[in-house]
Amino acid sequence: MADPRFYEYRGPLTIEEIVRLSSCEAPPSVQLAEVVRDVASLDAASAEHLSYCERPTYRAALANTQARAVFVSAALRPAVPDGTIALVTRMPQFAFCLVASALYPDAANMIVGDRGQLSAISKSARLGPDACVMPGAFIGPDVEIGARSVIGPNAVLGRGVRIGQDCRIGASATIICALIGDHVTIKPGARVGCDGFGFTPSPSGLTKVPQLGRVIIQDHVEIGANSCIDRGALGDTVIGEGTKIDNLVQIAHNVSVGRYSIFASQVGISGSARIGDQVVLGGKVGVADHMQIGHKSQVAAKAGVSHSLPGGEAYGGYPARPIRQWRREVASLSRLAKRRKFDDEREP
Structure with a gap:
């Protein structure tokens, strides 16, 4: 389930309600009164979850899912495992978005505070010893700020956000749907926890994919301005301990990370x-999306990582490859270009 500190839950839904909402096709033998309590990805779903599979590339994950129900196209229906209800639709991700939006209606338009909140600091916010909130900052309901942390002018902390001890949140930074560790610096203008860039085709054009996860920032992280x-x-974005991020x-x-x-x-x-x-x-x-970069990799400026890198060495170029190989290729192209120029100059 999405973290209740950040998202208001309006479930559960019956299979009948899901069919009506998404206009999908359910098996004739399904019990329409059966309840689905939440949404999840194929690999994280359990017996109370609804999921979806849009592409044949995820057929293996579909075959192993534990979801109670799953939206699929007609072509993928044979891959749905026993015990999982196949809900057939031409647009599985769009159908999933409709159900997710019904369960969490505020996810697409995240409100950082209570609608009736008049003061800059919510009455339910909790500040640790020697924590400091500068003028103009907005602190939403149920926010926790650790000891000796400083919240800069005009910063915004949305409802349920947790800030650890000895943190520095810069002026005009925005933090929502996030849990922040100790000794973290977030510089002015940074945006943490905003909804990701996700859209799916729908009959009316493009539909926003609800973003129901969080941001987890571990201790001693620094995040640059803007x-x-x-x-x-559906899961979390995670920034590991001690990582340093530029502007x-x-x-x-x-x-x-x-x-x-x-x-x-x-x-x-x-x-x-x-x-x-x-x-x-x-x-x-x-x-690129879904790529993996192994431990202790070094990737040169302006490189493009379009396939996974095993790690343990330096890479450069586009597509990124071991940097010695890339340098040899660049040198070879340079020599070839010079030879062509010399040949052209010799022609009468």
Whole structure:
């Protein structure tokens, strides 16, 4: 279930309500009064969950899911395991979004405080000893701020956010749907926990995919000015202990970053990427979705990671490859270009 500190739950739903909401086709033998309590990904679902499978590439995950019901296309219906209800639709992800939005209607328009909150600091917020909230900051309901932490001017902490001890939250930073460890620095203008960039085709165009996860930031992390870390779609976005993130970095939903990694300015990491421990990403490195970068990798500036990297060495270029190989290729192209120029000049 989505963290109740951040999301208001409106479930459960019966199979009959799900069929009516999504216009899907249920098996004739299904018990329409059966209840589904929540949504989850195929691999995380249990017997009370609804999930979906959009692409044949996830057929193996579909075959092993423990979900009670799953939205699938007609082509994938044979892969649904015994004990799981196959709900057939032409647009499985869109149908899933409709149900998720019914269970968590506020997820698409996250409200940082209570609608009736008039004061800058909610009455239900809890501040530790010597914690400091600067003028103009907004502290939502049930926020916890640890001892000696400082919240800068005009910063916004949404409902349920937890800030550890000895943290520094910069001016005009925004933190929602997030749990922050101790000794964390978040510089001015950073955005932590905003909804990820997720849309799916629908009969009317594009529909927003509800983002129901959190951001988990472990101890001794630093996040640069105007960097953005999106919350997870169904799971969490995690930033490991001791990681340092420069200004203007984008980290998408469901990304996992290991411990003591360093990201230079304008790095962009797409959704569900997995970054190991002690990884260094140079400026403007781009990482494609679902890629994995192994421990102790070093990726040169402006490289593009379009396939997973095993780690333990330096990489460069596009697509990123071992940096010695990339340098040899660049040198070979340079020599080839010079030879062609020399041949052209010799022609009468």
